[in-house]
Amino acid sequence: MNTHTRSRFLALGGAAVxxxxxxxxxxxxxxxxSYQRQIFIAVCAPLSGEKSELGAQLYNGARQAVYEANRxxxxxxxxxxxxxxxxxxxxVGGISTAQFAxxxxxxxxxxxHLTESVTLAALPQYANAKMPLIVPASSxxxxxxxxxxxxxxxxxxxTTEGQLFAQYLERTARPKHAVALTLDGDYGPxxxxxxxxxxxxxxxxxxxxxxxxxxPDFADAAKKILALDTDYVFLAGNTAxxxxxxxxxxxxxxxxxxxxxQGFYNVExxxxxxxxxxxxxxxxxxxxxxxxxxxxxxxSDLRASVGEVTPVSAFGFASTQLAINxxxxxxxxxxxxxxxxxxxAGSYDTLVGSFSFSFTGDxxxxxxxxxxxxxxxxxxxxxxxxxxxxx
Numbered sequence: 001m002n003t004h005t006r007s008r009f010l011a012l013g014g015a016a017v018x019x020x021x022x023x024x025x026x027x028x029x030x031x032x033x034s035y036q037r038q039i040f041i042a043v044c045a046p047l048s049g050e051k052s053e054l055g056a057q058l059y060n061g062a063r064q065a066v067y068e069a070n071r072x073x074x075x076x077x078x079x080x081x082x083x084x085x086x087x088x089x090x091x092v093g094g095i096s097t098a099q100f101a102x103x104x105x106x107x108x109x110x111x112x113h114l115t116e117s118v119t120l121a122a123l124p125q126y127a128n129a130k131m132p133l134i135v136p137a138s139s140x141x142x143x144x145x146x147x148x149x150x151x152x153x154x155x156x157x158x159t160t161e162g163q164l165f166a167q168y169l170e171r172t173a174r175p176k177h178a179v180a181l182t183l184d185g186d187y188g189p190x191x192x193x194x195x196x197x198x199x200x201x202x203x204x205x206x207x208x209x210x211x212x213x214x215x216p217d218f219a220d221a222a223k224k225i226l227a228l229d230t231d232y233v234f235l236a237g238n239t240a241x242x243x244x245x246x247x248x249x250x251x252x253x254x255x256x257x258x259x260x261x262q263g264f265y266n267v268e269x270x271x272x273x274x275x276x277x278x279x280x281x282x283x284x285x286x287x288x289x290x291x292x293x294x295x296x297x298x299x300s301d302l303r304a305s306v307g308e309v310t311p312v313s314a315f316g317f318a319s320t321q322l323a324i325n326x327x328x329x330x331x332x333x334x335x336x337x338x339x340x341x342x343x344x345a346g347s348y349d350t351l352v353g354s355f356s357f358s359f360t361g362d363x364x365x366x367x368x369x370x371x372x373x374x375x376x377x378x379x380x381x382x383x384x385x386x387x388x389x390x391x
Contacts, residue, residue, distance in 0.1 A: 039333075040081045041066070041323050042101040043316070044112030044122070046089035054114055054312050058136060059084055061316025062111055064305045065351075068298060069324045078333075080324055087113055087122075094118035095125055102129025108338050109134060109323040111316065116140035116186060123148055130335050132342055135361075136319040137312060139262075139285070141190045144360040151361040152322070152342050154315055154352065155285040156368055158187070161261060162194025162236065164368040164384040165283050169259065170202055172281075172382075175232035177205040179225050181245060183213040188237035191261045195234050211245060218248035225249060231256045238263030239273070246276045259283075265311070265371065265378065274373045281370045281381060286311040287352055288369065288380040292390055295351050302351070318350035325349065353389045 043062045045055035059082075066080045073079050085100055087093035094113055101110050102125055109132040113119045116138045126133045127148045135143060135153040139161065144153055156164065162180070169175065178199055180192035192208050199206035207228055211221050222245070225233060233249065235242045235258060246258065258277060260269070262284035269277065289299050289309070298317070299309065306313050325348045326332060330341040347356040356364045368384040383390060 038079045038081055038106070039108050039327060040083050040104070040106045041320055042104070042107045042110040042112070043082055043084045043320075044087050044094070044097045044101060044110055045084070045114050046093075047084065047086035049088050051089045051114060055086075055089075057306070057310050057312040058111070058114060058316040060306045061302065061313035061318075062320040064302050065317045065320035065324065067305070068301060069321075069328075078327065080327075082320075083107060085112075087118055089113075089115055089118055091118060091121040094122040098122035098125035098129075098131075102126065102131050108132070108327070108332070108335055111136055111319040111323070114138070114312075116143065119143055120146075123151065126150055130339065132323065132335060132338050134319040134322055136315040140186065144362050148361070149343070149359070150339055152355075152357050153362055154319055154322070154350075154355060156366040157362055158190035159194035160362070160366050161283060161285075161368055162191040162196075163198040164366070165191075165234065165259065165261070165281075165370075166195045166198035166202070166206075168283075168368070168370060168382070168384050169232070169234075169281070170199070170204065173232070173257065175204065175230075175257070177207075177228065177230045178232040178234060179228055179230045180206065180208045180234045180236050181211070181221060181225065181242065181249075182208065182236040183211045183216065183241050185213045185237075185241065187263060188241070188261070192234070192236035195236060213241070216244070218245045219252070221245055222248040222252035222254065226252055226254060233258045235260040235264060237261065239266055239268045243268070243273055246273060250276050262286075270373050270378060271376050274376060277373055279372050281372060282378065283368050283370055284311070285352075285367075286314065286369060287367075287383075287390055289314065289351070291380065294349075294389070298351050314352055318352040321350045322348050322355060349389075353387070 043059050045058045047055045069080050085097035087097045111134050114137050133151050139155040139157050141158050180195045182188035182192040196206040196208050259281040264282050265284040326341040332338040332341045347354045370381045371378040372381050
């Protein structure tokens with residue numbers, strides 16, 4: 001899943017808070033119809049700069065969710081609208097957009113941000129505003145470890161991804177000795193830790209090899225792995241960082257099986273590293289939506305609106321849908337009542353699955369989906385556990 005764009009913050013050279021853009025409201029209302037009231041949901045994402053394409057995917061998914069909701073609303077019900085804010089994928093932008101959203105009394109929830117660092121920077125602002133924050137993209141453990149009760153995350157967090165991958169591997173292959181390979185950056189170590197810890201807990205030998213991101217020596221990492229006489233290597237990281245390590249591993253003579261975390265669920269992996277990956281399992285929070293009959297209509301309409309449905313657009317749709325469904329089920333009319341609905345009102349169906357949340361804000365029953373690569377494309381292989389969502 002290519003939602004792991006967790007680049008560290010780079011100083012903006014003194015860019016002022018006022019440079020952050022607040023986009024105009026987008027209501028998607030039916031022309032000529034009056035409504036009892038209107039509820040706004042904010043989308044905070046990079047709508048300009050290097051990650052603007054991903055930010056646009058997130059916004060377009062959210063916009064389609066609002067449009068779908070308003071197609072069936074009656075004049076006696078609340079209609080929904082969006083207010084979008086450009087965080088520019090910066091810490092300054094994240095904090096300021098959170099302030100803008102929090103100061104707008106018509107906004108009942110926020111969907112955002114795209115990256116870990118920006119989300120973490122903005123968390124205190126949302127907490128102060130008692131704003132429900134629905135996290136559509138980042139799986140970083142830290143986001144739900146700060147103790148904020150207003151955060152609700154859809155993707156499966158990193159440590160849990162590693163654990164679920166290990167459990168699935170035990171059922172399908174059961175290696176004798178596995179190695180988790182990762183870089184010491186902000187995405188990968190927690191996935192590797194969860195993977196290795198789960199295998200060891202289940203009496204399977206497992207080690208972790210960590211490459212220094214500042215001075216990566218892929219040949220040395222390959223040498224260490226070969227010395228461990230492993231029969232399974234799990235790549236815990238993203239394609240750009242660990243693709244070269246995979247090449248070095250194969251060049252050093254490793255012929256065993258490999259698997260990869262959702263940082264490898266992207267076109268680059270499927271096309272550039274398909275030979276080295278072979279029949280590797282690649283995990284992701286993105287379900288095979290084409291196999292879920294219950295979401296056919298929403299998926300078809302989203303595709304008609306945005307073209308190719310990406311994980312980012314799908315989770316942008318689902319995050320917004322979550323807030324809308326909670327309002328409709330409980331009649332929530334303000335932030336506090338929506339917080340209560342998300343914390344206590346059971347499970348909500350969305351485009352990417354059904355969600356209820358633990359006290360930390362992570363899904364109560366997280367799932368993971370596995371794919372292999374065939375002819376340059378991802379082919380669905382299975383899920384961490386069965387569910388009524390995917391039949």
